[in-house]
Amino acid sequence: MEEKFINIYGAGLSGLTAAINLARKGYNVTVFEKEKRIGGLEKCNPSVHMTPIHFKKMKEYIGFDVEPCFSELKKFKAYIYSKIVQFDPKYLYLTERGPNKTSLDYYLFKIAKREGVNFEFSYQLNPNIIKSIPDNSIIATGNPSGLSKHLKLRHIPFIHYDSCIKKGNKENFCLAYFDSYIGGYGYAYIAAKENLVSAEIDFFLNQPYERYFKKFKKKLKETQNLEFNKWFIINDNIPEKICLLKKIHGKTFVLAGALSGFHDPFFGFGVNSALISGKIAAMTIVSKKRGMQEFKRFTRDLSRMFILSKIYNHLPFKNIVIPRLFKSEITSLPFIGSNLQSIPGFTQADCFKIINTN
Numbered sequence: 001m002e003e004k005f006i007n008i009y010g011a012g013l014s015g016l017t018a019a020i021n022l023a024r025k026g027y028n029v030t031v032f033e034k035e036k037r038i039g040g041l042e043k044c045n046p047s048v049h050m051t052p053i054h055f056k057k058m059k060e061y062i063g064f065d066v067e068p069c070f071s072e073l074k075k076f077k078a079y080i081y082s083k084i085v086q087f088d089p090k091y092l093y094l095t096e097r098g099p100n101k102t103s104l105d106y107y108l109f110k111i112a113k114r115e116g117v118n119f120e121f122s123y124q125l126n127p128n129i130i131k132s133i134p135d136n137s138i139i140a141t142g143n144p145s146g147l148s149k150h151l152k153l154r155h156i157p158f159i160h161y162d163s164c165i166k167k168g169n170k171e172n173f174c175l176a177y178f179d180s181y182i183g184g185y186g187y188a189y190i191a192a193k194e195n196l197v198s199a200e201i202d203f204f205l206n207q208p209y210e211r212y213f214k215k216f217k218k219k220l221k222e223t224q225n226l227e228f229n230k231w232f233i234i235n236d237n238i239p240e241k242i243c244l245l246k247k248i249h250g251k252t253f254v255l256a257g258a259l260s261g262f263h264d265p266f267f268g269f270g271v272n273s274a275l276i277s278g279k280i281a282a283m284t285i286v287s288k289k290r291g292m293q294e295f296k297r298f299t300r301d302l303s304r305m306f307i308l309s310k311i312y313n314h315l316p317f318k319n320i321v322i323p324r325l326f327k328s329e330i331t332s333l334p335f336i337g338s339n340l341q342s343i344p345g346f347t348q349a350d351c352f353k354i355i356n357t358n
């Protein structure tokens with residue numbers, strides 16, 4: 001039988017999931033990664049990510065178990081325009097990202113190596129190289145790669161400040177911030193898992209973000225007694241449209257992960273959808289029709305979510321409108337549920353159940 005070769009660009013969650021699945025189907029897979037080691041962009045990692053996930057159903061879909069890399073979340077609080085909203089953390093989990101042996105990235109890398117996937121590190125896909133990469137390659141470089149512009153994908157540029165510190169934690173927790181002191185469009189979160197605490201704060205470029213960033217740091221020190229000593233600024237892009245197959249330079253490329261728009265536009269949840277998206281990219285290599293069907297099935301609500309997030313971003317008087325939403329006895333955030341279609345087995349009722357508001 002003729003050997004089938006496949007190139008995958010980006011050794012993140014979606015690229016590695018695609019690689020594992022294709023290697024198992026008998027493909028000779030090579031993954032090309034910009035960094036000199038596994039674990040994603042050096043500026044963003046190590047970090048702690050929080051995500052809703054159903055391990056059994058995820059395993060059934062992607063073909064391997066990721067549960068060993070996740071820990072239970074014990075507390076999830078959101079500071080939403082002067083309200084403190086406590087969510088039921090029951091279906092939410094924390095995972096470590098980055099180069100450490102305890103990370104999800106490293107765990108997937110080990111499985112991929114076992115399946116015979118080849119790796120080339122320190123290889124950066126750029127607009128000049130794209131012309132010469134093989135037809136039907138998978139591009140899974142994530143959104144900070146900046147390739148979305150060259151691939152003519154619709155996106156909104158934004159920046160984030162990221163930091164991570166080592167700290168002995170009593171419990172795993174996540175804090176989310178939507179408040180005027182981080183700017184009208186801003187969103188920030190702190191996630192702590194065992195000995196790591198990471199922080200991220202996002203801004204659109206038209207904001208006076210340095211001012212808000214200073215305010216946020218002050219707030220963290222005052223309310224949580226948390227101080228991060230080194231922050232990195234990352235240019236990133238929020239996808240505005242979904243795209244599985246991209247025709248460019250007379251070739252067709254399969255997009256995977258956040259670059260394909262398979263990404264929550266509200267909170268930036270992308271761990272679960274990157275795993276699913278990697279599996280779909282692998283399916284697409286085997287059969288374009290099947291891959292397209294699966295892509296449509298999982299992303300059918302995403303276009304609506306892109307519109308909703310745009311409305312939210314431009315909503316005037318958020319500090320008055322948003323707290324009112326939490327006055328009535330709501331018990332979940334219904335608009336988020338449909339976005340979680342990307343998690344096999346999840347229903348709206350499972351996630352973001354509100355247990356207390358004050």
Ligand SMILES: Cc1cc2nc3c(=O)[nH]c(=O)nc-3n(C[C@H](O)[C@H](O)[C@H](O)COP(=O)(O)OP(=O)(O)OC[C@H]3O[C@@H](n4cnc5c(N)ncnc54)[C@H](O)[C@@H]3O)c2cc1C
Binds near residue numbers: 259268
């Ligand atoms: C700071 C931050 C915090 C986040 N927090 C959360 C969270 O709490 N919960 C959650 O669910 N999601 C979170 N996300 C989103 C989640 O990380 C992504 O959606 C998910 O990792 C996307 O997977 P991916 O495979 O598309 O990209 P990634 O996993 O980012 O992998 C992309 C890979 O491509 C490599 N690469 C980049 N450019 C090139 C290039 N030009 N050539 C070759 N290789 C390249 C990178 O080094 C990396 O290894 C966060 C994202 C960021 C940036």
